[in-house]
Structure formats: C-alpha cells, structure tokens
Amino acid sequence: MRWIRGIVAAAALLTVTACGEQTAATGSGSAEAGGPPPASKELSRSPEEVPGGGPVPKGQIDASALPDGHPVDVAVDEGGRTLTIVAQEGGCTRASATVAEQTAQRVEVTLVESQPADKNTMCTMDMRYPPLTVDLDEPLGKRVVVLEHQRDTH
Template sequence: MRTTVKLLGTGLLLLAVTACGAATSGAGAPAASSTGPETPTTSASPPVSGSPTIAPPPSQTVGRPTQGIAPGDDAIAETQIDARTLPEGYPRTLVRSVDGKTLTLQAEEGGCRRVSAHVGEQTAQQVSVLIAVTAAKKGQMCPDYIREITIPLALAEPLGTRTVVLRQG
C-alpha cells in the first residue's frame, strides 16, 4: 500500500513539473500553419506587434481622474491646513479645484476601513471639514486590499486664504 501511494505521489509530482516546464518553454503551443490563405483584416489601423490594445469603456475616460490631481487643480499648502486635533492615520491631503469652490479629500480605504467626510462650519477665516474613519469590529475578517478614493467637498464660497480645519467627525 505504501509503495502504491509513493508511486502515485511521485507520478503526480513528475506530471506537474513536466506541465510547468512545458508552459514556460512554449512547448505544446500550437504551431503557426501557412497552408491556408490568409484573410485580409478590415481594421482601420495597422496591427501593432505584441498584445492587442483594448480601449477602456467611455465611462472611465470621461470626467475627472480617479487618482492624482485633476488638470488645473492644485494641492493646498500644509500651512493652510490645521489637522492638529485629527487622530493619527486619518487622511490629510486636500486639493482645491480651479474655481476654489470644491475641495477634494484624497484618502485610502480598503478591507473594512471606510472614509467619509463633509463640510462643517464655514466662516470668513476658516472652513471646517469633518472626517470619519470606520474600521472593522474586533475579530471581523476583512478582505486585503487598498484603494485610493477622492471625496469632493463643496464650499459656499471659494476657499481663498481661509484655513481648512480637519476634525474627527
């Protein structure tokens, strides 16, 4: 019985190694045949060597980018952001739109961690932004991923030289 199990295990191992070797060396790949006539392509652009390029759906190419800073926007200077009361690990990166009436909070979330934000009190000297970060309950299993998100925050008036105060909330 032991000999049969050992032989079967060795055979499966040999089969797996052979299959992996064939996959990486190109063995077993179909050879190109030149026996039949080639059909002309009706593509408007000439084929490019390498893998084919597939254009993303229009919904992903229209509008503002999902990562980074949109053209025309600018990052708000750290001297204009007051995040002293914000707990460690909370997002602190803000971007101002071209017209100054929209702030965008850039953050990372993933697994069971979620980030949300909204504009609080707005005065002539400062704008308050309340940020909430929720995490998983103790013992809860969460998927292992991180993604960059942007949260748009509409202001009543352009930011100008006002200070942005980030608070937990």
C-alpha cells in the same frame, strides 16, 4: 523550449508592471522607495499627484486632529468651491467627508471612518485612499482647511 522561456519572461514582465501600476493607482507607498505611506502629517503625495485642480498649500491646512499616518492631501478646483481630500479606509471601513463649519477664516471638514456595527464581521486587511469631494458656499481663498477625524459605525 523557446516558447516556454518567452512565456515565463512575459509573465514576469506583466507581474512587475502590474505591481507598479497598483502602487501608483492606490497612492500607497512613496514614489521613490515603494514603501508604506509616511507616518508624519506632511503631504503624502507630490502636488502633481493630488486629485483635483491644484493642491492647497501645506501652511493652509490644519491636520493636527488626524490620526498618525493619515494622508494629508487637499486640492481645490479652479473655481475654489470644491475641495478634494484624500481619505483613508481599509477592510470593512468606509470613508466619507462633510463640511462641518465655514467661516471667513476657516473651513472645517470632518472625515468620518465608518465601520460595521457587527463585531463578528470578517474584514480584509487592505488600505485604500479614496479622494472625497465637498462643496463650499464660497471659494476657499486664503481660508484655513481644518481636517477633523471621527470614527462611526454603520
């Protein structure tokens, strides 16, 4: 009988641990409450959780074109030539990023969310936040990162 209690306790511990690791790995939810991602266009992760060399300061990011609830996490590598941007995708959609324009004042990055052209495709209801990288011609420096959003079909 003791071994049954031990197995039940171990299974409960593994379930709690696995759920906590999934939330941390996917980046979904707030670290404090374990809830859904924030609905505002603030940084949805603390700087130490942003993938890449270091976070781009919030004042250097223009995310006004992103849909409500979209994460705004941008990091730059130590050399300043690679941006890592956390995108949003779910179900059958796939995220990609391209540099649309680079000037002395700004870097415009288009985040594309592609969905299947066939409307009869069955899709899951999960959300994912993949880190996407784009390469810049010159180091980012003080330039503003402008994030655009586009929906497409594949």
